[in-house]
Each structure stands twice: as structure tokens, then as C-alpha cells.
Amino acid sequence: MEHLRLVENPVDRLARTLEALLVIASKPLSVEELAAVTEEDSERIETALGLIAGRFREGRSGIVLEHVAGGYAFRAAREAAEACARLVERPVQRGLSQAALETLAVVAYLGPVSRPEIARIRGVAADSAVAGLVERGLIAEAGREADGGAVRYETTVLFERVFGLSDRSELPELDELAGDVEELRSRLEHVAARRGA
């Protein structure tokens, strides 16, 4: 059968190397990281990643290549979720309280941000919510405010991965999420004008 072996495409070979790297990595790998360890240029890496994405996609494979948290990573296909849920626990995602989600939102949009700043926005102390999020690995310390002030926090790679974001810019615009201050103010003025008339 020797005569049937096709001439090997070099991109195929690179794709196999990338698959190997992605399967041993514990975090998403960026194109730059992949280029550095394979000593290849980014363009070829992207071509090879395209090849892998075609092989490892929903409906075709139990392993899926995804672009997440600024890099590429393998994950389980969604159709296998039920079985996965019986095998492993998800302590990071499980049981996030309303306070934790609000704190997480503040850190995601404003980070790096300190606990007093979070407390000012939410109107209540954020200490335990912050500690819980740090423990889960969703946020981490990111230096201090100027002149040795309060510790500041920002979201982690794990946060982006858990929420399936390729980066923080994928978060929706804050102003799109809720009525802004103008709306409240105009309502007040409207009522006042009606009274004046």
C-alpha cells in the first residue's frame, strides 16, 4: 500500500502539532504563543487552526476547538454536556449569588477596581463577595491604588473562559443594558412641568 500514501501537506503536520499543544495546555493558547513554541509565523498558525476548527466542531467531533479568552482551547461538545455533568463538578460556576454577580459585573466593566469603589456603586460592602470571587478564580488582585491604597481587582482568563467570551470587549455596552440617568431626570422634569402648567 506504500504507493497510496499521499505527499504530506506541511500545514497538516503543523495542525497535528497544534492539536498536541492544545490538548496538554490547561489554558487557552494565543496565536502568538502557538507561533513561538512551534517556531512558525502567525499566518501559518491561523491557517492550521482553521484546519483544526473544521475537524473539531460541534456535530462532527466530541472535542470542539473554541476561540475563547484571547486564545484557542479544546472543550467538550455541547451534546455531551449531560454525561460531562455526571462526571465532573463545576465549583467555579455553581451557586453564584446575586451579590457575587453584581460585584463580578462591576469588576468586569471597571476593573482594575478596588473594594471601596465596588461598595460605592452597589451601596453595600463588597468584602465577602470579592473574597468569594477570588476563591473561585473569577477575579484576581491587580496591584494597588496610587500611594499604597486599596488593592484593586480585575477579572481573570478563567472568567472569560467560563462566560465564553473571547475577551472583555465582548461584554455588552453598559448604556445599552439599562435606562440611563437622562431618562430618570427627564421623567422628573416632565412631572414638574405638568404641575407648572
Added chain:
Amino acid sequence: MAVAVRELPLDLDAFEGPFDLLLTLVLREELELKDVDVAEIVLAFVERLAEREALDLEACGEFLVLVAALLELKARGLFPGEELDLEGLDPEEAAEELAERLAAYRRFRAAAGWLEERLEAESDRYFRLGAAPLAPAPSRPLATQEPAQLVRALRALAAEPPEPSLRHLVLTYPPLSRFLDRFRALLSSRGRFAFDREVDRLSRVEQIVAFLALLELRKGGEAQIAQAGPFEPITVWNTSAS
């Protein structure tokens, strides 16, 4: 329902109309807050709340914030000298500050809601984070326990443990005299003997005691000892026989 708080109809001594309007008038200083009975406002809200079946937490929250702001303004009006906390904010600025804070908080609360939905939508995405902790084994509840059995088990645990044996630590030496007698008998019957042959079936300790007995005989002048070199056989003979 948030609108309902603002449109809460009020019938107070100093004012009649929607809550929203009351707030605006107070903030514009067209109505003296010290004439407004805040307790009556709370009563009106609670009555309105009682008419509805479901408790709207959002409306209650907003009401609390607004009433707290009203109370703060009223307290400030009652103590005109103490304006330290609000740093000279006029009522309009205070209202603006309040509205701005509420709006900022609302946006982040909405962002938290978005995150929650996102988490739900991504709940079927599984990936590896280093070694994934295994799901806990299903817990098996204990069968009904017999109290008497527990007592027996505890009693067994409470019993005094037996004294540990130290027997293996004690070395037993045969008496020196046993070898003195034996060697003397040999010397008197044969005149000489090979030490090694006499002791080679004995234990290590017995060999040492036998050697001490030999030295004792030599010291007392009862025997002569010769050895060709280190580890060579030792020959013993009767002094008087030589």
C-alpha cells in the same frame, strides 16, 4: 411596577398627588419637607402593596431608596446648621446625585443579569481546568444503629490496653562459672584444647562469656593461650602440664 412606586397616590395633609410629584416638589423646595408626614407615605405604600398578590422586590427596593432620601432631606431641614455630610449640595444637585447613583447601580445590576443569562447559556460548555475534580460519590446513609452496639464499641475502646512486653529487650548471660568449670575440667583431663572447637556451636553471647572465662583462667595463671595470628584458632593448655 417600578413606575407604580412613583405613581403611588398620596393623600397627606400637606400634599395630594403622586409620589413622583411630591419628590419633585420637595427637591425644588416648593414644598416644605417638614410639613410632609413620611410615615403616612410609608403607610400608603404598604397599603398599596397589600392589594397586590405578588411581592415586587424591585419596587420595594426603589421605594426604600426614595424614602431614605426623603428622610435624609427632612433631617437636614430640621437641623439647618449641620450640612457637613452633603457638602453644600443644593436639593437639585442632591436629587441629581441620587438619580445618577441609582442609574449607575441599575446598569450594573442589568450587567449582572446579562452575566447570569450568559452563564446559563454556556452551561453546556465543558472544558478542562487542570485536573477536574471528580463528582462526589453518592452518599450512602447509615443503616439504623443499635445504641447498645455503640456502647459495646466504646467500652472496648475505653478498656485499659495490656502492658507491652519488654522480654525481647533483655539479654540473658550464662554464668561465667559454667565455662570456668568446663575449661578447668578439659585442662585437667586433656591438658590442652582448641578454644574454637569448644565454642563454635554456641550463641554469640555464650561465645563472649566463654572468652571472658578463658581470660579469667589466663589471669589466674591456670592456663596458657596461644594464637598464630588474628582470626587464627586459639589453643589453650594447662600451665602445669607445659
